[in-house]
Amino acid sequence: MSLITFDPARVPTFQVAAKSLLGDTQMRKNVRHATDVIQGKRKIVVDEMPDWQQLRESGRQIKEHTLKHLDHYLQQFEENCTKAGGVVHWARDAAEARAIVIDLVKQSGSNEVIKIKSMTTEEIGLNKGLEAVGVHAYETDLAELIIQMGNDLPSHIVVPALHKNRQQIREIFKREMNLPNLGDKPADLAEAARTFLREKFLRVKTGVSGANFLIAETGGVCVTESEGNGRMCLTLPETLITIAGVEKVIPRYQDLEVFLQLLPRSATGERMNPYNSIWTGVHPTDGPRSFHIVLMDNARTKILADDEARQTLACIRCGACQNICPVYRQTGGHAYGSVYAGPIGAILTPQLQEMHSGQSLPYASSLCGACYEVCPVKINIPEVLIHLRHKVVEQDTQGFGALNPEALAMKAMAMLFTSERRFRAAQRMGRMAERPLVNKAGWVTWLPGLLGGWTQVRDLHEMPRQTFREWFEQRGATDGK
Numbered sequence: 001m002s003l004i005t006f007d008p009a010r011v012p013t014f015q016v017a018a019k020s021l022l023g024d025t026q027m028r029k030n031v032r033h034a035t036d037v038i039q040g041k042r043k044i045v046v047d048e049m050p051d052w053q054q055l056r057e058s059g060r061q062i063k064e065h066t067l068k069h070l071d072h073y074l075q076q077f078e079e080n081c082t083k084a085g086g087v088v089h090w091a092r093d094a095a096e097a098r099a100i101v102i103d104l105v106k107q108s109g110s111n112e113v114i115k116i117k118s119m120t121t122e123e124i125g126l127n128k129g130l131e132a133v134g135v136h137a138y139e140t141d142l143a144e145l146i147i148q149m150g151n152d153l154p155s156h157i158v159v160p161a162l163h164k165n166r167q168q169i170r171e172i173f174k175r176e177m178n179l180p181n182l183g184d185k186p187a188d189l190a191e192a193a194r195t196f197l198r199e200k201f202l203r204v205k206t207g208v209s210g211a212n213f214l215i216a217e218t219g220g221v222c223v224t225e226s227e228g229n230g231r232m233c234l235t236l237p238e239t240l241i242t243i244a245g246v247e248k249v250i251p252r253y254q255d256l257e258v259f260l261q262l263l264p265r266s267a268t269g270e271r272m273n274p275y276n277s278i279w280t281g282v283h284p285t286d287g288p289r290s291f292h293i294v295l296m297d298n299a300r301t302k303i304l305a306d307d308e309a310r311q312t313l314a315c316i317r318c319g320a321c322q323n324i325c326p327v328y329r330q331t332g333g334h335a336y337g338s339v340y341a342g343p344i345g346a347i348l349t350p351q352l353q354e355m356h357s358g359q360s361l362p363y364a365s366s367l368c369g370a371c372y373e374v375c376p377v378k379i380n381i382p383e384v385l386i387h388l389r390h391k392v393v394e395q396d397t398q399g400f401g402a403l404n405p406e407a408l409a410m411k412a413m414a415m416l417f418t419s420e421r422r423f424r425a426a427q428r429m430g431r432m433a434e435r436p437l438v439n440k441a442g443w444v445t446w447l448p449g450l451l452g453g454w455t456q457v458r459d460l461h462e463m464p465r466q467t468f469r470e471w472f473e474q475r476g477a478t479d480g481k
């Protein structure tokens with residue numbers, strides 16, 4: 001079973017990771033094919049909606065309003081969920097959330113759990129934490145099962161095994177499920193997974209889930225999925241433990257009308273998800289006997305406090321920005337060194353890590369704006385990327401980065417440009433210094449040392465013999481005679 005996680009302290013920068021992954025032609029082919037298919041399906045179901053732009057705007061407004069009053073809606077959710085028989089737990093960070101879930105699993109008396117796909121549990125490395133105390137977690141989403149059995153890492157927030165093709169999946173199942181004669185048709189693979197998982201659904205008494213939406217008005221939780229494994233995990237176990245980031249709350253039941261149209265169309269190109277499960281607390285004759293929900297901050301309130309980056313929290317994890325991103329489509333998700341890859345990962349990951357790591361991610365973008373165009377809740381990702389780049393530069397100029405040549409050059413330029421005397425002196429010195437480098441045509445085509453980077457791709461025109469200011473002053477002196 002896969003227990004590997006992204007370790008922020010050890011992952012290479014995006015640029016380094018991307019360079020080696022670009023050599024994996026099979027992975028790149030798989031990613032391009034899968035994202036092309038999803039984008040094609042999305043286009044059909046989005047184009048048929050005459051009010052798509054109004055829906056996007058409604059989604060944006062609901063999220064903006066909720067984030068402005070997040071404390072109120074979270075309290076309302078806690079009150080209503082508790083009234084309905086749920087138990088609400090609060091976690092400040094990933095370690096606390098993991099400890100709470102592990103404790104609850106132990107209390108349930110089970111040494112196994114069945115899990116629905118949840119990026120939040122990936123974010124906190126839950127499987128590894130559970131395994132450390134002797135609890136086996138079974139992923140039940142097909143893609144997550146492939147990742148788990150292949151000892152791999154997710155590369156997409158909706159389709160975590162998007163980088164694998166059918167033959168590769170067949171090899172993993174053959175090996176891990178001991179099925180030497182397994183066929184490679186989709187039905188063969190689905191049947192193998194179904195047989196493997198069915199026994200777990202019926203035997204394991206504790207379920208773990210994430211959440212797509214938390215409804216403040218009712219205390220209800222909503223999970224959307226396509227395979228029915230989620231419905232099994234939410235209804236068959238005796239204990240259900242849900243973990244959700246605090247930003248998942250929405251004010252009213254009615255708001256689902258907007259999000260349950262935006263999400264499936266953007267995520268998988270479906271008009272609606274085949275399974276939309278909504279449950280509120282516990283019921284004496286139906287579903288789990290005990291229900292716990294862990295509401296996790298893990299740096300989200302810090303993002304909330306940042307006016308320009310706050311919109312990051314509006315994300316409904318549809319993955320549309322990943323599918324369209326020209327950078328993600330070339331490198332795949334692993335280059336981002338985080339469970340959140342692509343444009344959303346480039347803005348979310350460094351913020352979740354409070355800018356202590358992931359500083360290279362805001363640069364993993366050409367700023368083409370395609371992510372903003374497709375985002376169902378209109379998150380202006382390029383704007384946040386630029387804001388984060390600014391933060392990285394500020395961080396750099398305050399720390400050891402202050403000694404790097406670029407930062408020193410910028411400081412020197414600032415000194416020159418803020419003093420007329422120094423600026424004029426620099427112009428005179430520049431004219432003298434460039435003399436041996438100017439060719440007969442009046443161009444500098446080569447510069448020595450670090451400056452050589454500039455002339456590698458461009459030539460520099462020689463400085464004029466006389467600046468406009470000098471000419472003007474001379475002219476004034478002449479006119480005055």
Ligand code: SF4
Binds near residue numbers: 266315344371374376
């Ligand atoms: S940022 Fe927008 S497009 Fe990207 S995953 Fe989130 S909601 Fe979807």
